[in-house]
Amino acid sequence: MKVITTVKEMKQIASDLKKQGKIIGFVPTMGFLHEGHLSLVNKSVSESDITVMSIFVNPLQFGPGEDFERYPRDMKRDQLLAEEAGVDLLFTPEVTELYPVEPSVTVKAVSRTEVLCGASRPGHFDGVVTVLSILFHLVQPDKSYFGQKDAQQAAVVDGLVKSLHFPVEIIPVHTVREEDGLAKSSRNVYLSDEERQEAPVIYQSLKSGADIYISHGIEPAIEHVEKQISAINGEIDYVDILSYPELKVPTHEDRRFIIAAAVKFKQARLIDNVIFSIKEEI
Amino acid sequence: MKVITTVKEMKQIASDLKKQGKIIGFVPTMGFLHEGHLSLVNKSVSESDITVMSIFVNPLQFGPGEDFERYPRDMKRDQLLAEEAGVDLLFTPEVTELYPVEPSVTVKAVSRTEVLCGASRPGHFDGVVTVLSILFHLVQPDKSYFGQKDAQQAAVVDGLVKSLHFPVEIIPVHTVREEDGLAKSSRNVYLSDEERQEAPVIYQSLKSGADIYISHGIEPAIEHVEKQISAINGEIDYVDILSYPELKVPTHEDRRFIIAAAVKFKQARLIDNVIFSIKEEI
Structure with a gap:
């Protein structure tokens, strides 16, 4: 696995790979890797010639109350995990590499943002689409992988790529779950034993909620x-x-619909969702 | 010369050309071609393997008072001129090809816009950077050519590419001038004989204004x-x-500076500018 830290080298290598006709799979992350990230890498490795992962804690997507400085980082461990999972190129630029000067142009998410988790994070998705635009330009991926766990982010990224015609295919990847259905998350360790036992109710209720929505409509489902x-x-x-x-x-x-929930436990806020379709008119 | 009208075909051809390692030069236009556009094509032809021109009258960059519908179009003549000048691929998409649905993400020019011509055209440059982002994604140029006549647009595009790290080099091309110094423009035909005789004063005064700025500062120069x-x-x-x-x-x-002017004649508004540098401390 090669570690790349400069924009110049990343651009050059991506451009060379494109000339060689290589299929580039890309997994953008903010590091502190867990099984969710690695499932994205697995999918990329199985479908692409070269898998690129980026680790970049993006200051633009943190709000005033959200602590960019205190976001967990463990680059040494991340490098080991990425290499083991089959990442070929690990791109880990400093903030000043991606944002060397005050930008005169930014990217703005104008819809899909004011609901779910986005409702309490104004500006968050503008930061996400701006950094992803930059990373897509530098890495030039054919495919990029996003977890359905953060379904709103996947929806915003789908809109980014379609609205601006990026030559990249967005591949949504199913949420990795524990045996009892709880979505895997680095935050699960903060649950008490009792909370951990009860937490699978979130996913179970969302699944049955989806069925109730199809048969009885929105209010009974949410209730x-x-x-x-x-x-x-x-x-x-x-x-x-x-x-x-x-x-x-x-x-x-x-x-096609999403039913989603966010639940605050004592030390952790968990999110989960189910995406489902109606095949015929009810 | 091949004419391409769909996003799908443009993407496919660009992707194939990149795999072949071809250098793609790109001249984006709104059509109704004149010598200025053709000088951009000449430069691209001399430096690139393949020259792509787009003709697309972009509704996003027209304000409410500006008449998108009445913008002059002459596709037949444009095709002849483009082919003669050496364009290899002419991309002429319909509006619904580039904007098939209401975009959920747009690009925003956050500086370099509130001065010169931009001062009276709020939102204009947001439309410019959005359509250029789309066109760069579809055409995947190595180099893209912009006339210095519209120096503010060239500055905004420079900011677009640097801020979002597009893998494209922006090549500014000198303004084409008449023998007496008047910048060539399709609007010059609207000048009366007397106006046409006097119009070169604009460029002359900007050139001497630049000298006065270096020796005496901003106020005497503008005066x-x-x-x-x-x-x-x-x-x-x-x-x-x-x-x-x-x-x-x-x-x-x-x-490095620009001295620029816009002047309204009876039937035409002309713009011109001089870009100049101070080499040493005054």
Whole structure:
């Protein structure tokens, strides 16, 4: 595995790979890797000639109350995990490499942002689409991999690529789950034993909520999820059902949806979602 | 010359050319070609393996008062001129090809826009950087050519490419001039005989204004240009001196500048500029 730290070298190598006709798979991350990231790498390795991972904690996507400085970092461990998983090129630029001067042009997410987790993070997705635009330009991937765990991010990135016609295919990757259904997350370790036992209720209630939505509509579905989650030791941040990937209030014309929840436990806030389709008119 | 009208074909051909290691030169235009455009093509042909020209009247960069529908178009003549000049691929997409759905992500020019011609065209450069981002993604040029006649646009595009690290080199091309110094423009035909005789004063006064700026500072320089232009039958829209390409009020640290003017004649508004440098401390 080669570690690249400069924009100049990353550009040169990507350009050479394109000339050789190599298929480049790309997994952008903020580091502190866990199984979710590695499942993205696995998929890329199985489909691409070269897998590039970036590790870049992007200051643009942190709000004033969110602590960019304290975001967990462990580059040594990340390098080992990336190499083991089959990453060929690890791109780890400093902030001043990607943003050498005050930018005169930025990228703005104008929809899909004001709902779910985005509702409480104004500007967050502008930072995400700006850094991804830069990384796509530097890495020139044919495919880029995003976890469905953060389904809103995947939806915003889908919009980025379609709106600006990036020559890259976005590949959504299923959420990795524990045997009892709980979505894997580095935050799960902060759950108490009791919380950990109850947490699979989130996913179970979302799955049954999806079924109820199809048969009975939005209100009974959301009520069901809220009731299930209220019975455990977590505080509901939101439960919502939206069209996917547009993330709008569903209409009769929509056929694909997301049901999503965020739940605050004592030391951890967990998110999960189910994306589902209606095949025929109800 | 091959004419391409779909996004799909343009993407495919660009991707194939990159794999062949071809150097792609790109001249984006809104059509109604004149000598200025053709000088960009000449430069591209001399430096690139393949020259791509786009003709696309971009609705996003027209303001409410500006008439997108009435922008002059002459595709037949443009095709002949492009082919004669040596264009290999002419990309002429419909509006619905580039903007098939309401975009969920756009590109925003956050500086270099509120001065010169941009001052009276809010949102114009957001439209320019958005469509150029799309075109760069579809055409994948190694180099893209922009006339210095529209020096503000060249500055904004320079900022676009640097801020978002597009893998494309922006090549500014000198303004093509008549023998008496008047910048060539399709609008020159709207000048009366008397106006046409006087119009070279704009360029002359900007050149001497640049010298006066270096020796005496900003106020005497602008006064000089205003005085010269006021003596002819044109109404001054603006005269300004700014750092280049940042387009800020010059400070002692700046070394490169633009002096620019816009002048309204009866039937035509002309713009011109001179870009100049201070080599040593005054």
